Amino acid sequence: MEIKTTPRKKEILSKAAKLFKKRGYSAVTMRDIADTLDMKAASLYNHINSKQEILSTIVIDIADKFTNEMEKIKKQPLRTHEKLKKIIEFHIELTVKNPDAMACLNNDWMHLEEKLPYFVQMREDYEENFRSILKEGIAQGEIANRDPEIMLFSLLSTLRTLYIWYTKKDGVDAKTLKDQMPDTLLNGIIKK
Amino acid sequence: MEIKTTPRKKEILSKAAKLFKKRGYSAVTMRDIADTLDMKAASLYNHINSKQEILSTIVIDIADKFTNEMEKIKKQPLRTHEKLKKIIEFHIELTVKNPDAMACLNNDWMHLEEKLPYFVQMREDYEENFRSILKEGIAQGEIANRDPEIMLFSLLSTLRTLYIWYTKKDGVDAKTLKDQMPDTLLNGIIKK
DNA sequence: ATAAACAACTAACAATCGTTAGTTTTGTAA
DNA sequence: TTACAAAACTAACGATTGTTAGTTGTTTAT
Numbered sequence: 412m413e414i415k416t417t418p419r420k421k422e423i424l425s426k427a428a429k430l431f432k433k434r435g436y437s438a439v440t441m442r443d444i445a446d447t448l449d450m451k452a453a454s455l456y457n458h459i460n461s462k463q464e465i466l467s468t469i470v471i472d473i474a475d476k477f478t479n480e481m482e483k484i485k486k487q488p489l490r491t492h493e494k495l496k497k498i499i500e501f502h503i504e505l506t507v508k509n510p511d512a513m514a515c516l517n518n519d520w521m522h523l524e525e526k527l528p529y530f531v532q533m534r535e536d537y538e539e540n541f542r543s544i545l546k547e548g549i550a551q552g553e554i555a556n557r558d559p560e561i562m563l564f565s566l567l568s569t570l571r572t573l574y575i576w577y578t579k580k581d582g583v584d585a586k587t588l589k590d591q592m593p594d595t596l597l598n599g600i601i602k603k
Numbered sequence: 604m605e606i607k608t609t610p611r612k613k614e615i616l617s618k619a620a621k622l623f624k625k626r627g628y629s630a631v632t633m634r635d636i637a638d639t640l641d642m643k644a645a646s647l648y649n650h651i652n653s654k655q656e657i658l659s660t661i662v663i664d665i666a667d668k669f670t671n672e673m674e675k676i677k678k679q680p681l682r683t684h685e686k687l688k689k690i691i692e693f694h695i696e697l698t699v700k701n702p703d704a705m706a707c708l709n710n711d712w713m714h715l716e717e718k719l720p721y722f723v724q725m726r727e728d729y730e731e732n733f734r735s736i737l738k739e740g741i742a743q744g745e746i747a748n749r750d751p752e753i754m755l756f757s758l759l760s761t762l763r764t765l766y767i768w769y770t771k772k773d774g775v776d777a778k779t780l781k782d783q784m785p786d787t788l789l790n791g792i793i794k795k
Numbered sequence: 796a797t798a799a800a801c802a803a804c805t806a807a808c809a810a811t812c813g814t815t816a817g818t819t820t821t822g823t824a825a
Numbered sequence: 826t827t828a829c830a831a832a833a834c835t836a837a838c839g840a841t842t843g844t845t846a847g848t849t850g851t852t853t854a855t
Binding site: 433434435436437438492495518521522545552553554555556557558560561562564565566568569571572573575576582583587588591592594595596597598599600601602603 | 625626627628629630684687710713714737744745746747748749750752753754756757758760761763764765767768774775779780783784786787788789790791792793794795
C-alpha cells in the first residue's frame, strides 16, 4: 500500500495504540489522543484522515506481519513441533516489540469498517494455516491425537493475549517467555 | 447485595450483554439496547438506573461466581491436578451457560467505575489462589518445574477467552470441551 | 529574502450521547 | 368500575463526539 509515514504520524499511531489498549477504540476520543501529544484534536487532521484510519493502520499493519510470517513458516521443510515453536516465538517477538498494537488487533478489530472484510479473511486464513500444521502433525503421529480445534484455540488464546501479561507490572520478561513458553504450551503443565 | 431482579430487568441485562460482547460497552448506546427490546431508550430507566449499572451488574455478578467457586475448590483436600481439572470444568460450565457475560467480564471490566476497585481486587485474589495451587503442585512434584507465572497465564488466557471459540459458528461444543480441554491444557500438545 | 509547504491553532458544525421530566397507556386488585 | 402502580411513551436537555473551515505561525528550499 502506501509507503509514506512521517515521524509525526508514527507518534500519533503509537500514542493512539497505547490509549486504545487501555480503554478500547470507542472510548478514546480524538481529543484524548491529541492531549497526549500536547496538541489540539483538529491538528491531528494535518497528519491523518480520520479516527478510523488510525485504527486501520495500526491493526492492518500488524496483521500483515502475522500473515507474512505464517506464509514463510508454512513453506519451510520443518517438523511440526519446529513449526509450532517458530510460530510461538514470532508471537512473542511481535508482542514484546509492540504490545499496544497487539491489544488493538485483539480487541478493536471489530471497529474496522472499510477494511473489516479484508481483516476477517486474513484472520481466517491464519487460523486455517495453523490448523493445517496441527492436523499434519497428528497424521504423522507427532501431535497428540486430540481435537485439533481445541489445541488450536488453546495455543492461539494464549499467544494472542500475551500482551496483557507482558505489560503487567511484575509480569514476565522476554527472556523467560522465549525460554519457557514453547515447553509450557506444547508439553503441558503436569509432570510426566 | 440486592435480591430483587424483575424479569424485564433480566431481559435488559441479557440483551445488553449480547450487544456488549459484539461491539464493546463504549460502542453500545442506550438506544441500541432499547431497540433490541422494541422500546425507547428512556423507558429503560423504569428498570435500571444507568448504563453503568447495567455493566456493573453483569460483570460483578459473574465475577462473584468465580470467586465463590475458587474458595470452595481451595478448601477441598484434592491433589493439584484434580483441583486444576475442577477449575477448568467450572470455566467451561460458566462459559457455556453465559458466553455474553464472560465477554463483558473480559473486555469491559475497565469501564466499571464505582465497582472497579472491588473488581480488580477480586481478580487479583483469583489469580493469586490459582498461582498458589500451581506452586503447591510444583513443590509436591506433581507439576512441571517451570515458571508458574507462564503456566498461570497460559491456562487463564485460554479459559478466559473460551467464549470466543464456543460461540463461533463451527465452534466446539460443550461435550468436546469437557472431554478434551483438561488433557490439552494440562498434558500438552506434543505426543510423548 | 521570499515563497511555498507544513503543521499548529481557533471556532464552530451537525450528530449523537446518557439522562430527565412529564405524560399516557397498560395491567392488576378491590 | 375504579384506583393505583408499573411500564411504556414524547420531547427535550446539556455535554460530548468526529470533523471541517479558515487562519496563523514555523520550516525549508531557492
